[in-house]
Amino acid sequence: MRIASFSIACWCSSQASGQSLVPIPDKTVVLTFDDSVKNHRTFVAPLLQKYGFGATFYVTHAWMEDTEHFMNWEEIQQLEAMGFEIGNHTWSHDLFHTPEAASRLPRDLERIDEALEKVGVPKPITFAWPANRFGPESREVLRKHGILFGRRGMQPEFDYQDLGPGNLYDPKVHDPLLIPTAGDVYPNWTVDHFQRVVDRAKDEKIAVLMFHGVPDVVHPWVTLDPDKFRDFMAYLFEEHFNVIAMRDLQQYVDPSVFPEDPMAKTRYNDVPLDR
Numbered sequence: 001m002r003i004a005s006f007s008i009a010c011w012c013s014s015q016a017s018g019q020s021l022v023p024i025p026d027k028t029v030v031l032t033f034d035d036s037v038k039n040h041r042t043f044v045a046p047l048l049q050k051y052g053f054g055a056t057f058y059v060t061h062a063w064m065e066d067t068e069h070f071m072n073w074e075e076i077q078q079l080e081a082m083g084f085e086i087g088n089h090t091w092s093h094d095l096f097h098t099p100e101a102a103s104r105l106p107r108d109l110e111r112i113d114e115a116l117e118k119v120g121v122p123k124p125i126t127f128a129w130p131a132n133r134f135g136p137e138s139r140e141v142l143r144k145h146g147i148l149f150g151r152r153g154m155q156p157e158f159d160y161q162d163l164g165p166g167n168l169y170d171p172k173v174h175d176p177l178l179i180p181t182a183g184d185v186y187p188n189w190t191v192d193h194f195q196r197v198v199d200r201a202k203d204e205k206i207a208v209l210m211f212h213g214v215p216d217v218v219h220p221w222v223t224l225d226p227d228k229f230r231d232f233m234a235y236l237f238e239e240h241f242n243v244i245a246m247r248d249l250q251q252y253v254d255p256s257v258f259p260e261d262p263m264a265k266t267r268y269n270d271v272p273l274d275r
Contacts, residue, residue: 024171024252026202028242029209031055032151034089034128036064036071037213043226044214045082047233053243056085058128058151059112062093069218077119085245088112088124088147095133097269102137109145126150126246127177128210132160135267139177148255149246150177151208154184156268161186161221165197168205171253175261179246182207187223194232198241206249 031048033040036059048055057079063070071079080086091111095101113123125148132153142150154166157180167180174180183189183197201207212222214229236243249255258264 019251021254022251024204024206025242027198027240028201028244028252029198029207029236030169030244030246030249031209031211032058032087032128032246033211034058034060035062035093035212035216035219036060036076036089037216037218038069038071038075039214039226041071041075041079044211044229045079045084047230048084049082051233051237051243053233053236054084054245054248055243056087056126056246058087058089059116060089060093060130061091061111061115063218066218069213073115073119076116077121080121085126085247086116086121086124087126087128087246089128090130091115093130095131095269096129096138097133097135097267099135099137102135102141105138105141106145109141109147129153132181133269134178134263136265139175139264142177147177149179149249149253151179151181151210151246152263152268153210154181155270156266160184160270163189163193165200168200169208170205171257171259172204173259173261175258175264176249176253176255178261178263179208181210184210184222185212185224186221187225189224189228191228191231191235195235198236201241206252208246 040057059076088109090108092108096105127142127147127150129152132155134152154164158164158166166182168182169179198207214224214226216223
């Protein structure tokens with residue numbers, strides 16, 4: 001299985017001091033999956049494993065009482081044992097764009113860390129902003145907590161549910177704790193649109209994709225038909241994309257370097273900016 005040898009090896013080896021960065025290959029795509037949906041374990045992960053793809057699953061406790069549709073901690077541990085990265089999506093899935101909310105964020109992060117530790121999953125080093133809201137105080141909390149990379153949405157440059165495509169991640173431009181999403185996958189995505197999003201990944205820029213459930217019964221506005229997902233993944237495989245987890249960015253990007261990104265001082269709460 002390529003995923004275990006590639007993804008885990010990159011994560012471990014990049015921790016060594018003095019590790020040299022390598023150029024970002026064209027066709028580099030980061031796959032991320034939010035909200036601990038049960039089919040991440042039963043359907044998504046086996047398909048990704050078949051292709052040898054890396055991916056990050058951003059877990060939250062917010063909906064875990066619904067055991068029909070959402071994973072428990074043991075199922076999340078199984079994902080990690082399959083070679084995938086488990087990232088922090090906060091315990092509550094609250095909004096953390098205000099100073100008051102930032103004061104609650106450390107404990108929200110810690111509760112995820114503690115639950116994962118109980119099932120033998122390492123402390124996450126990457127983060128996904130709940131509901132894509134963000135603010136400078138919470139960004140500083142992430143930095144102090146040891147988070148290396150954080151993924152925001154396509155917002156505020158694009159409206160929520162805008163097909164985009166969104167901005168590619170350019171490490172020379174974007175703050176590593178506020179990495180933009182190139183594509184927030186919605187039910188009306190087609191294979192042609194998926195190709196338009198990912199085919200732009202070149203010239204040292206990376207396409208970061210955000211998925212939810214496949215399908216997502218509880219959150220139907222972000223659902224994706226499993227057959228479409230199969231077609232999307234087959235395209236990445238057949239076209240020889242470099243498909244990685246967020247943690248694997250460490251081989252290309254120094255997360256201790258923070259470009260002068262205006263988003264680092266931005267408080268985003270659902271108000272789009274001019275493009």
